[in-house]
Amino acid sequence: MTAPAPHWLSASEAARAFAARTLSPVELLTALLARIDALQPTLHAFIRLDAEAAMDAARTAERELAARHVRGPLHGIPIGVKDIIDVAGLPTTCHSAILRDNIATADATVIAKLRAAGAIILGKTATHEFAIGGPSFDLPFPPARNPWNPAHHPGGSSSGSGAGVAAGLIPVALGSDTGGSVRNPASCCGIVGLKPTYGLVSRRGVFPLSYTLDHVGPLTRTVADAALMLDALAGHDPADPASAPSQARLFGRELDRGVRDLRIGFVRHFHETDLPAHPEMTAALEEAARVLQAEGAEVRTVTLPDLTEFAGVNRVILTSEAWSIHAPWLRARPGDYGQLSRRRLLPGAFIPAGDYVGAQRRRTQMIAAVEETLRDVDVLLCASSMDPASRIEDAAETARTYPRQARTPFNVTGHPALAMMAGLSRDGLPLSLQFVGRYFQDATVLRAAAAYERATDWHIRRPPIG
Amino acid sequence: MIPSDLQKTGAMTPDPIAADLLAADLIAALARAAGLDKALAAFPEDVAAAAAQALATTGAIRVPVDPAAEPWPPMRPGIGL
Numbered sequence: 001m002t003a004p005a006p007h008w009l010s011a012s013e014a015a016r017a018f019a020a021r022t023l024s025p026v027e028l029l030t031a032l033l034a035r036i037d038a039l040q041p042t043l044h045a046f047i048r049l050d051a052e053a054a055m056d057a058a059r060t061a062e063r064e065l066a067a068r069h070v071r072g073p074l075h076g077i078p079i080g081v082k083d084i085i086d087v088a089g090l091p092t093t094c095h096s097a098i099l100r101d102n103i104a105t106a107d108a109t110v111i112a113k114l115r116a117a118g119a120i121i122l123g124k125t126a127t128h129e130f131a132i133g134g135p136s137f138d139l140p141f142p143p144a145r146n147p148w149n150p151a152h153h154p155g156g157s158s159s160g161s162g163a164g165v166a167a168g169l170i171p172v173a174l175g176s177d178t179g180g181s182v183r184n185p186a187s188c189c190g191i192v193g194l195k196p197t198y199g200l201v202s203r204r205g206v207f208p209l210s211y212t213l214d215h216v217g218p219l220t221r222t223v224a225d226a227a228l229m230l231d232a233l234a235g236h237d238p239a240d241p242a243s244a245p246s247q248a249r250l251f252g253r254e255l256d257r258g259v260r261d262l263r264i265g266f267v268r269h270f271h272e273t274d275l276p277a278h279p280e281m282t283a284a285l286e287e288a289a290r291v292l293q294a295e296g297a298e299v300r301t302v303t304l305p306d307l308t309e310f311a312g313v314n315r316v317i318l319t320s321e322a323w324s325i326h327a328p329w330l331r332a333r334p335g336d337y338g339q340l341s342r343r344r345l346l347p348g349a350f351i352p353a354g355d356y357v358g359a360q361r362r363r364t365q366m367i368a369a370v371e372e373t374l375r376d377v378d379v380l381l382c383a384s385s386m387d388p389a390s391r392i393e394d395a396a397e398t399a400r401t402y403p404r405q406a407r408t409p410f411n412v413t414g415h416p417a418l419a420m421m422a423g424l425s426r427d428g429l430p431l432s433l434q435f436v437g438r439y440f441q442d443a444t445v446l447r448a449a450a451a452y453e454r455a456t457d458w459h460i461r462r463p464p465i466g
Numbered sequence: 467m468i469p470s471d472l473q474k475t476g477a478m479t480p481d482p483i484a485a486d487l488l489a490a491d492l493i494a495a496l497a498r499a500a501g502l503d504k505a506l507a508a509f510p511e512d513v514a515a516a517a518a519q520a521l522a523t524t525g526a527i528r529v530p531v532d533p534a535a536e537p538w539p540p541m542r543p544g545i546g547l
Contacts, residue, residue: 359527363537
């Protein structure tokens with residue numbers, strides 16, 4: 001059997017290859033830089049590469065390995081970082097003219113943790129402006145494109161992270177998720193996107209969009225890599241007011257356990273009646289339920305609050321909190337925003353304080369409803385996106401399909417949620433599903449996802465981009 | 467000022483143009499109160515679309531009627547309280 005090209009190695013595989021001395025950090029980074037050189041003009045996954053610093057770090061990692069000094073499980077692994085996350089010395093532009101010259105003075109906590117685990121920061125990846133706009137052509141940088149078909153969008157807002165991981169430009173990347181922004185690109189690009197439990201991963205040094213909805217999470221090509229990244233990222237941070245005092249570690253400890261004793265609640269009404277999905281997406285979800293049942297899980301239908309109301313609660317909270325952040329710039333420099341983000345941020349000016357509190361009160365009830373359901377099942381299975389990715393230049397179709405998703409409920413509730421590939425459409429675009437678990441039982445979500453991954457071959461499919 | 471159709475018939479019937487004008491005036495007043503004079507001048511359609519979106523979004527939520535239903539996150543004392 002031919003060994004995979006270095007750019008298709010997962011982080012776990014690359015770490016094993018480093019240990020076996022069949023690959024070095026410099027060789028891996030050199031291969032990735034060559035691939036970026038070839039594909040960046042098409043995909044626009046990166047806003048800024050830090051190739052020189054990354055190569056210096058790779059040489060250091062190589063010397064340390066030769067001296068049998070391993071910093072951590074990500075030793076010598078290059079990562080991409082969504083450009084709303086601070087990396088000391090690099091601009092954090094949020095893909096916006098507003099912050100074009102904003103140089104970060106310190107690493108975000110997640111970057112410090114990844115460096116401590118041995119990771120190498122390769123560059124900053126494209127995002128929707130301030131993690132809220134959409135695929136836009138009126139910003140300082142072009143939008144990222146989907147490796148499965150560059151005429152289509154890659155999802156967002158962590159769009160460059162999704163496109164870069166799916167195209168083999170980087171094995172893993174960081175994104176943020178306020179209404180689904182890690183899981184959307186994972187769904188559109190056919191990879192794995194994990195939104196951990198609210199409070200498990202620090203947001204210190206990450207430009208905020210909505211304080212009570214923001215999460216930071218990894219985008220990877222395998223479930224094992226998502227667990228590896230979460231091991232490095234999780235942990236209490238006193239500098240983040242929402243950080244939980246969790247001691248959870250070794251999130252991959254249950255990856256091999258299978259689903260034989262798991263009770264899986266299938267939230268069919270999300271994609272059948274709340275927002276009827278594209279028929280190919282519906283078929284992929286039914287097939288996933290069948291696969292999990294065949295693997296030994298008990299799959300039963302469950303009911304949660306209506307998806308459109310979840311979206312409404314998410315939107316009122318998000319726009320209200322975002323307005324409190326962006327109001328000074330929207331007042332003074334409205335023309336420096338792209339039109340999409342301006343239109344998505346301005347509604348916060350028109351939402352009365354009472355409606356914001358009302359949404360937070362309804363949120364408490366919705367959390368109780370999901371908790372009640374999770375008393376009877378271990379994991380939820382549901383849709384992530386209702387449609388495959390639309391053409392990036394078809395603004396009307398993108399505006400129609402972007403909100404047709406089932407990710408916002410778990411920003412509202414804070415439960416851990418993972419999106420992954422569940423098929424390919426007739427047009428060759430990824431289909432997706434979502435697993436959701438109890439608070440701080442991210443390991444169980446990863447366990448269900450790993451069982452599905454083992455039982456199918458979607459994770460080894462590669463986009464036809466070279 | 468009494469709308470013209472009310473003067474004639476004594477009954478209020480919807481006047482789409484007047485309603486739009488009223489809404490536009492109201493939106494402009496709210497936008498100015500929020501300090502969005504520049505946005506209103508340069509991007510009036512974006513401001514109007516944002517106001518419409520805010521109205522549609524808040525209308526989609528069933529706010530609890532029970533006064534005891536508290537908001538998330540729970541209020542809790544922190545350091546210094």
